[in-house]
Amino acid sequence: MQSADVIGSGFSDKPKLNYLTNGTTLKSWLLTKDHKRIAILYLISVSVFFLMGGVYAATIRLELLTPASDLLETGTYNKVFTQHGILMIFFFLIPSIPAVLGNFLLPIMIGAKDLALPRINLLSLYLYWLGGALALYGLMQGGVDTGWTFYTPYSTTFSNSYVLAVGVGIFINGFSSILTGLNFIVTIHTMRAPGMTWFRLPLFVWAMYAVSLVMILGTPVVAITVLLVAIERVARVGIFDPAIGGDPILFQHMFWFYSHPAVYIMVLPGMGVVSELISNFSRKKIFGYEFIAFSSIAIAVFGFLVWGHHMFVSGQSIYASMVFSFLTMVVAIPSAIKMFNWTATLYKGSIDFSTPMLYGLGFMGLFLIGGLTGLYLGAIGLTVHLTDTYYVVSHFHYVMVGGQVVAYLGGLHYWWPKITGKMYSEFWGKTSAMLVFVGFNLTFFPQLILGYMGMPRRYAAYPPEFQVLNIFSTAGASVLGIGMLLPVIYLLHSLVYGKPAGDNPWRLPGLEWRTSSPPPTENFEKMPVVTWEAYEFGEDNGLDLEEDRRRDLAPVA
Amino acid sequence: MSAHASDKFVYHEPGLQHQFEDMKQQEESVSIGMWLFLAQEIMFFGGLFTAYLVYRSRYPMAFAAGSNHLNAFWGGLNTLVLIVSSLTMALTVYYAQKSNRNMQVIMIILTMIFGAVFLGVKGIEYTDKYNHGLVPMAGLNKRVKADKNAHHEVEKPCWEVDHNAPPVEHPNPRGEFLWTDCSLAKLAQDKNFLTPSERVGYFTGDQIDIEKFKGMVRIFYYLYFVMTGLHALHMIIGLGLMTWLLWTAWKRNYNSEYYMPVEMSGLYWHFVDIVWIFLFPLLYLLGRHFMH
Numbered sequence: 001m002q003s004a005d006v007i008g009s010g011f012s013d014k015p016k017l018n019y020l021t022n023g024t025t026l027k028s029w030l031l032t033k034d035h036k037r038i039a040i041l042y043l044i045s046v047s048v049f050f051l052m053g054g055v056y057a058a059t060i061r062l063e064l065l066t067p068a069s070d071l072l073e074t075g076t077y078n079k080v081f082t083q084h085g086i087l088m089i090f091f092f093l094i095p096s097i098p099a100v101l102g103n104f105l106l107p108i109m110i111g112a113k114d115l116a117l118p119r120i121n122l123l124s125l126y127l128y129w130l131g132g133a134l135a136l137y138g139l140m141q142g143g144v145d146t147g148w149t150f151y152t153p154y155s156t157t158f159s160n161s162y163v164l165a166v167g168v169g170i171f172i173n174g175f176s177s178i179l180t181g182l183n184f185i186v187t188i189h190t191m192r193a194p195g196m197t198w199f200r201l202p203l204f205v206w207a208m209y210a211v212s213l214v215m216i217l218g219t220p221v222v223a224i225t226v227l228l229v230a231i232e233r234v235a236r237v238g239i240f241d242p243a244i245g246g247d248p249i250l251f252q253h254m255f256w257f258y259s260h261p262a263v264y265i266m267v268l269p270g271m272g273v274v275s276e277l278i279s280n281f282s283r284k285k286i287f288g289y290e291f292i293a294f295s296s297i298a299i300a301v302f303g304f305l306v307w308g309h310h311m312f313v314s315g316q317s318i319y320a321s322m323v324f325s326f327l328t329m330v331v332a333i334p335s336a337i338k339m340f341n342w343t344a345t346l347y348k349g350s351i352d353f354s355t356p357m358l359y360g361l362g363f364m365g366l367f368l369i370g371g372l373t374g375l376y377l378g379a380i381g382l383t384v385h386l387t388d389t390y391y392v393v394s395h396f397h398y399v400m401v402g403g404q405v406v407a408y409l410g411g412l413h414y415w416w417p418k419i420t421g422k423m424y425s426e427f428w429g430k431t432s433a434m435l436v437f438v439g440f441n442l443t444f445f446p447q448l449i450l451g452y453m454g455m456p457r458r459y460a461a462y463p464p465e466f467q468v469l470n471i472f473s474t475a476g477a478s479v480l481g482i483g484m485l486l487p488v489i490y491l492l493h494s495l496v497y498g499k500p501a502g503d504n505p506w507r508l509p510g511l512e513w514r515t516s517s518p519p520p521t522e523n524f525e526k527m528p529v530v531t532w533e534a535y536e537f538g539e540d541n542g543l544d545l546e547e548d549r550r551r552d553l554a555p556v557a
Numbered sequence: 558m559s560a561h562a563s564d565k566f567v568y569h570e571p572g573l574q575h576q577f578e579d580m581k582q583q584e585e586s587v588s589i590g591m592w593l594f595l596a597q598e599i600m601f602f603g604g605l606f607t608a609y610l611v612y613r614s615r616y617p618m619a620f621a622a623g624s625n626h627l628n629a630f631w632g633g634l635n636t637l638v639l640i641v642s643s644l645t646m647a648l649t650v651y652y653a654q655k656s657n658r659n660m661q662v663i664m665i666i667l668t669m670i671f672g673a674v675f676l677g678v679k680g681i682e683y684t685d686k687y688n689h690g691l692v693p694m695a696g697l698n699k700r701v702k703a704d705k706n707a708h709h710e711v712e713k714p715c716w717e718v719d720h721n722a723p724p725v726e727h728p729n730p731r732g733e734f735l736w737t738d739c740s741l742a743k744l745a746q747d748k749n750f751l752t753p754s755e756r757v758g759y760f761t762g763d764q765i766d767i768e769k770f771k772g773m774v775r776i777f778y779y780l781y782f783v784m785t786g787l788h789a790l791h792m793i794i795g796l797g798l799m800t801w802l803l804w805t806a807w808k809r810n811y812n813s814e815y816y817m818p819v820e821m822s823g824l825y826w827h828f829v830d831i832v833w834i835f836l837f838p839l840l841y842l843l844g845r846h847f848m849h
Contacts, residue, residue: 114576116586182593190586191576216593220601228608228783235694237779238772239608245758245772250611254604527578 018421018518033118034521038125039104040419046100047488049091049132054484056084061443061477064470069460077460078145079161085148090170091132093404094262097269098215099128099180101411102208104419106184108512108519109202111193111528116186124179131173138165147458149259152240152251156232167230174223177265181215184208193511195530202510202534203279203292207272210296214261214268214303222258225251249314256307264303266400268296270363270407271338277360277410278342280508282349285535288341295334302331312383321380328378335371339364354506355429359410362437366402370395373448388458391451394444402440409436409487416491417501421517424494428486435483442476507549509541510534572815584817591821595828602832605787609780609839615754616773618741621844623777626691628682632841635678639830642671646826649802653816658809661819665803668826672796679789686778690727690735693778698735703728715767716743734778736771741847781840788836791829798822 015021019036023029029037059080063071072080107115115121138144144166146155155163188201188209228239229251238244240251279286286292308316308324316324342364351357373395376382386392410433417423446469451457455466462470504513509532515524532541577583613620649664690698718738727735742759745751751759759770802822805811811819 112576116576117590118574118576120590178597182590182597185593186586186590189589190582216597217600220597221604224601224604228604231779231783235779237693237775239612239776239779245616245769245776247611247615250608254607 016516017520018516019521020421020518022521031122033114033122035103035107035115035118035121036419036519036521038121039100041125042095042099042103042128045128045132046092046096049087050096051488053084053087053092054481056080056087058477058481060084061474063460064462065474067462067464067467072460074460075145078147078458079143081458082144082147083139086135086144086166086170088400089148089262089266090173091128091135093266093400094177095128095180096404096408097273097411098177098184098208098211098265099124101204101273101408101415102184102269103180105415105512106187106205106208107191108515108523109205109510110188110191110196111511111524111530112187112191113522113524115183116191117183120179121183124176124183127172127176127179131169131171131176134169134172135166136169138162138169141165149255150226150229151255152229152232152248153242153246156229157236157241157243164230164233167226167233171223171226171230174219174226177215178219181212181219184212185216193528193530196511197530199290199293200530200532200534201293203275203286203289203296204272206293207268207275207296210300211265211268211272213297213300214265217304218258218261218265221254222262225254225258249311249316252311252314253307256310257304260307260310261300261303263396263399264299267367267403268299270367270404271296273407273411273414274342274360274363275338276510277356277407277414278345278364279535280414280506280510281352281354281357281360282346283352283537284345284349285533285537286341287344287347288337289534291337292341295337298334299331302327302334306331306378309378309383312380313387318380325378325380329375332371332375339368339371353430355424355426355433356410356414358430358433358437359406359413362433363403363406363410365437366398366406366440370398370402373398385454386451388456389451390447390455390457393457394447394451397444397447402444406436406440409433409484412487412491414506415512416494417505418512418517418519420495420498421501422494422498423501423505424498425490428490432483432486432490435479435486437483439476439479439481439483443473443480444476446470446472446476504543504548507545507552509536509543509545514543572810572817580815587817587821591824595824598828602784602787605780605784606835606839609784612773612776612780613839613843615752616758616776617752617844618745618755618847619759619770619773620777621847622736622738622741622770623774623781624841624844625848626689627781627841628685629841629845631678631682632837635675636833636837638671638675638678639833642668642675643827643830645671646823649806650816650820650823653806653811653819654813656812658806658811661806661811662803665799665806669796669799669803672792672799676789676792676796679785686782690729690733691778693734693775693782695731695733698729698732700732701726701729703730714765715739715770716765734771734775736774737767739765739767739770742770744847784836784840788829788832791832795822795826795829798825 019034023032029041032038059072060077063069063077063080065071069077103115103121107113139162141162144159144161144163146159146161146163150163150167188205192201231237232239232241232246236244238246240246240248242248275286275292306324306328308320309328312321312325373391377386377392377395413424413429450466450469450473453466455462501517503515503517505517506513511528511530512519514528537545573580573583577586645664645667649661649668652660652664686692687697688699690701692698715737716739718740727737729735739759742751742755742765745755746765758773759765761769799822802819805818
């Protein structure tokens with residue numbers, strides 16, 4: 001079917017252009033409206049921010065190797081963990097999967113030529129760059145020491161660091177993610193190919209839909225909050241500073257109204273990727289498609305109702321705390337639905353332990369711990385003991401790094417052959433996946449224990465009895481660091497020396513595997529018509545996957 | 558991008574972007590996109606309205622005092638101007654749908670005039686705040702030198718200031734925020750309807766503290782300037798949009814087949830209008846009965 005099209009369009013003997021070769025000037029990249037090129041530009045940018053944030057993380061772990069604050073002064077340490085948080089959250093985690101993988105794949109997965117609003121997409125990239133440049137300017141001038149949460153009145157009145165520049169950077173960057181979310185929702189509504197009904201959408205697309213809702217409805221609130229902080233800093237009017245009549249708790253409410261849903265921006269896309277990985281690498285239709293799809297929406301909706309659980313010890317009314325605590329437990333239900341459905345999908349599946357699947361399975365283990373520790377923190381009694389300890393730090397790293405970053409790496413490996421047309425080294429891929437999993441646990445499991453023993457977060461020094469576990473954690477961080485650096489090397493290596501991947505290296509039925517690798521600028525030679533259900537591995541998908549697979553597995557004669 | 562062979566043979570309607578199959582799909586996409594953008598805007602202003610409501614409910618008398626110094630006439634006039642501009646905007650869409658180019662252009666020009674009048678009135682009001690030391694940031698008010706020869710009045714308590722007397726120009730050498738009238742705090746104290754926050758927020762001991770009261774009025778003016786300022790910024794963006802629309806309508810771009818840009822600009826314009834419809838009563842009207 002596909003080969004006939006290729007023959008039909010091939011009346012010139014020049015090689016067919018794909019999105020990478022269609023225009024090679026710098027201008028054709030910087031002014032591109034092609035979602036795939038924008039995704040590549042995002043990929044480069046978020047990688048830079050990720051590596052910078054990683055350097056800060058390494059510095060933190062080195063400082064915590066010894067109980068005294070010997071490597072860094074306490075003031076410098078404040079800046080280091082703040083900048084680690086700001087770079088990682090606002091400039092890596094939030095754009096990572098949506099802006100890179102989502103941008104690249106969402107139109108292809110639904111059979112569209114591009115996102116519905118390509119110019120808006122380009123605008124969002126430029127806003128991201130502008131916001132990132134401002135934040136970097138602030139960091140280079142001297143940095144910020146408020147913590148990534150910018151709690152008032154410290155951030156508005158007392159901090160002598162570059163809150164203003166970084167705040168404005170985050171404000172602008174916020175509009176970048178709003179525009180991305182807006183574009184995704186419009187695209188999913190109007191750009192689906194004939195036959196691509198809502199319940200034939202890949203679950204990754206559903207996750208993108210849910211995450212876009214959060215981006216559109218949440219981000220403006222933090223934007224206005226950061227703007228008020230910035231104006232308050234300049235004008236010295238007390239809206240958040242209690243010394244002049246303001247209310248710091250109002251800031252916390254407004255900040256967490258966005259930033260709690262934002263933590264779902266930092267895991268929902270990962271769940272979407274993992275749904276793809278688990279189903280496709282078990283070669284089995286996903287168990288409970290509708291439940292997984294709607295649990296994404298449910299997480300997005302409930303995510304807006306639980307922000308108060310960040311303020312259990314901020315003097316919030318106990319009745320409010322009880323409601324927030326209950327709703328926090330409720331969020332566990334859709335998350336658990338996903339976990340159970342993935343497990344049921346694995347059951348009796350034909351599991352293929354390729355690199356992406358290793359990351360996918362790693363996600364399941366790490367997210368399980370991240371989610372369950374979240375329940376402890378959501379209980380109003382226990383949280384008094386655990387608030388602001390390393391238990392919290394460990395919990396959210398399990399969700400954000402163990403969840404989102406691992407899923408992002410899994411997705412990147414999974415779609416790398418589609419994005420670049422080249423296959424990376426499977427050996428190094430597996431090695432790095434294992435290193436990340438082991439290194440991650442070695443880094444953050446000791447922190448759970450440390451936190452439970454009462455080690456507070458955000459201090460450069462700690463009592464000597466905590467040292468052994470901190471050494472474990474720092475050792476783990478080195479392993480994790482190597483695990484994260486390896487892909488940079490072998491993925492770049494594969495660009496030049498990698499084997500050509502072919503259009504469908506994993507032998508999968510999804511729409512993105514039915515176009516060439518790398519895809520042409522318009523994604524498909526002609527508009528695809530979808531006649532099969534999502535994750536259809538049987539006869540109805542119109543491809544001879546099993547035949548191809550037997551040929552792959554057969555020993556070369 | 559002409560990578561696609563089929564592009565050369567397919568007829569494209571004018572105004573149809575390359576990623577869409579037909580006009581209907583494009584119109585639907587653009588329309589959903591605009592509504593989502595407006596949802597985003599509602600959340601953006603929503604944060605401000607939340608802050609406003611929190612402080613209004615905490616310090617109602619300070620906010621009423623602040624409200625009373627806004628000129629309800631100018632605010633009312635601006636409300637009228639914006640509502641009429643919404644009418645002309647709606648008529649622009651109507652005439653675009655009727656392919657009537659001349660009436661379109663006229664209506665866009667009228668809309669722009671009303672928008673400019675709105676901003677002009679806003680300018681008059683801001684100037685007035687500047688002259689009377691009501692801008693909540695030190696240094697941004699008119700600097701008035703202290704007159705050393707002036708006859709010093711006997712210090713009267715702040716609640717005996719006659720708020721219907723013509724405004725006195727107080728010396729303000731550093732251009733700071735000025736506020737001398739705390740009669741509303743006294744009123745609430747006498748009639749016993751102070752809120753718990755007000756009991757802490759206005760008083761030092763049993764005495765009304767004008768400095769503390771001034772701080773709360775200053776919060777009102779801070780919110781006033783941020784809210785109306787962001788609204789005015791949206792108006793300026795709207796005027797930019799109208800200029801572009803005027804240019805394209807002049808070139809006869811819109812007709813009954815293709816009028817999406819007009820309709821979308823209209824949605825934006827009406828949204829900015831509606832924000833003002835909420836701002837006007839909140840900022841200008843609530844609590845006026847205490848003084849008028």
